[in-house]
Amino acid sequence: MSVNIGIIKKAAVHYRGSTDHLNDLNVFTDSRQQTEQGLFVPIVGERFDGHEFIAKAIEAGAVASLWMKDRQLPEEVPADFPIFYVDDTLGALQTMAKLVLKERQPKIVAVTGSNGKTTTKDIIESVVSTKYKTHKTKGNFNNHIGMPLTILDSPDDCEVMILEMGMNHFGEISLLSRIAEPDIAVITNIGESHIEFLGSREGIAKAKMEIVDGLKTDGLLIIDGDEPLLRSFNLDDFHTVTCGYGDDNGLRIGNVKAHIKGYSFTINGEDMTYHIPLLGRHNVKNASYALAVAQSLNIDAPSVQKGFEQLSVTGMRLETVKGRMGTMLINDSYNASPTSMMAAIETVKNLPDYNRKVVVLGDMHELGPDEENLHRQVAQTIEAPITDLITIGTKAQWIADEASKHSPSYSVHSYTEKAQALPFIESLLSNKTVILIKASRAAQLESLVEQLEA
The missing domain is CATH 3.40.1190.10 (Mur-like, catalytic domain)
Structure with a gap:
């Protein structure tokens, strides 16, 4: 689960310091991440430069580092600390990955x-x-x-x-x-x-x-x-x-x-x-x-x-959670688009054995200039046997507005903040209730799930 010195040397232009004492190294880019036998890769981003955190990386367990050859090496880096000089640290990281695949096939x-x-x-x-x-x-x-x-x-x-x-x-x-x-x-x-x-x-x-x-x-x-x-x-x-x-x-x-x-x-x-x-x-x-x-x-x-x-899927994707009073919670709060939101609503509609079917929907992001229309399209999917629509957020308000236009057979409730919606959601809890919670990642609706869990 680590990279050998030969691959690191191939990705470098040249290096300083002895590498004889180094075996395979664990690659990391976050200087806050504690590691053992670590090779630190300082990434240059729009708002940060990982080269500035070399001292912290050494404290975290780095025993060597990649380094862009046009950057000055800080004086606090020990003279015997191995540095692999590269043209570009991100490019070298990607090159090492390609070399590993070629080696392990x-x-x-x-x-x-x-x-x-x-x-x-x-x-x-x-x-x-x-x-x-x-x-x-x-x-x-x-x-x-x-x-x-x-x-x-x-x-x-x-x-x-x-x-x-x-x-x-x-x-x-x-x-x-x-x-x-x-x-x-x-x-x-x-x-x-x-x-x-x-x-x-x-x-x-x-x-x-x-x-x-x-x-x-x-x-x-x-x-x-x-x-x-x-x-x-x-x-x-x-x-x-x-x-x-x-x-x-x-x-x-x-x-x-x-x-x-x-x-x-x-x-x-x-x-x-x-x-x-x-x-x-x-x-x-x-x-x-x-x-x-x-x-x-x-x-x-x-x-x-x-x-x-034996399947185990990554969390917050149609993840079933036992709620208070035997309520079935469906946590799908990791992310959302109109397509995935409508698919999740269809899932709730098709579940047997629940008298009350509740959908709690939040804002969707990165939808561009047509975001209002795309939110409103979601309302087309909401129909019986859905019993309650609850929206949270200013963008999700469009879903509620569109749903209310068509004399829905279900109740429609709209809130700006999660805390405002919680009391009404709690009033619906029972062993015959299923509640879907769905929104884009930025809405962080998983906090509702935590408050409703058994």
């Missing part, structure tokens, strides 16, 4: 998409780990800094690496793909996330398709086959598998049935019935991507089902 599965990429990554890892030694992106380490750190943190015996690739501007997925050079690339869907920067859903699709820029020549592309924007690209240059509900998909989902703890479904009309312990019909499609990956890696159907059963 794991199969690379890259995952991107507007919604569902983290859950899909988790499902793929759970399935693939039934046969191979795996390593996956943790937390939000899915950008030009985080992904190289994920790669450098991989164990020497890793056989399959599942890398999540995030972005909010053109060119970012292309860079990540060219670093990782995936064997398999997955695009989960095209939504509205980051439309503020990419202009349109067509722009978002173009940015997501950058994942093929580093795809190996014999690589596999797996896409949402129900998305016309992805079908519009010339896919003849790639071995492509389409997944979805349409009859023309390579992996055709059928016989979908909702259960209190997840969904069952079949693929291509075959006898095998799969079960996933996840809420949300959209997660059936996410599971189909994992099936496509499994087939390419020669993992049989019983092993796939075993992977589904």
Whole structure:
């Protein structure tokens, strides 16, 4: 789970100090992070320069550091402290990641998409780990800094690496793909996330398709086959598998049935019935991507089902939590777009055994100049059996306003702050109530979940 000195030297222009006493080093970029045998990589950002924190990094456990050759080395750095001089520290970090992949040669599965990429990554890892030694992106380490750190943190015996690739501007997925050079690339869907920067859903699709820029020549592309924007690209240059509900998909989902703890479904009309312990019909499609990956890696159907059963997904994504008085809380507060919000509402509508179905919705961000209309579109999904709509925030107010226009069969309540909404939400708690809590990350609605937990 560390980088050998040979790889570090290859990424450097030259170095000073003895490296004979150094074995493999753990790479880190945050000088506040306590580590052992650490190689500090000082990143230069818009508002900070990591070179200024070399002393703190040494205190935290750094035994060596990369250093941009045009920067003056502070006097407090010990004369015998090894420094690897590079043209650019970020570029060197990415180069080391590429060298590690070349040395260890794991199969690379890259995952991107507007919604569902983290859950899909988790499902793929759970399935693939039934046969191979795996390593996956943790937390939000899915950008030009985080992904190289994920790669450098991989164990020497890793056989399959599942890398999540995030972005909010053109060119970012292309860079990540060219670093990782995936064997398999997955695009989960095209939504509205980051439309503020990419202009349109067509722009978002173009940015997501950058994942093929580093795809190996014999690589596999797996896409949402129900998305016309992805079908519009010339896919003849790639071995492509389409997944979805349409009859023309390579992996055709059928016989979908909702259960209190997840969904069952079949693929291509075959006898095998799969079960996933996840809420949300959209997660059936996410599971189909994992099936496509499994087939390419020669993992049989019983092993796939075993992977589904042992699944553990990253928190705050349709995460079920037991609330006070037996209430079922669905914590989906990690992030939100109109597509994912409407999918979450559909999930609540399809749950059996609850008399009161409550949706608590907060502001969505990064939707660009059309944000009001995109918020109002969410109201189209809210209908019986939903019994209560509660919005929190100034942008979410548009959802409530739109819902109120149509003489809804459910109650509509709108609040500016979380604290204002809490008393009414508490009045709805019972063992026959399910409450969805959904908003963009900035709204931090998970604090409501904490207050409502049993």
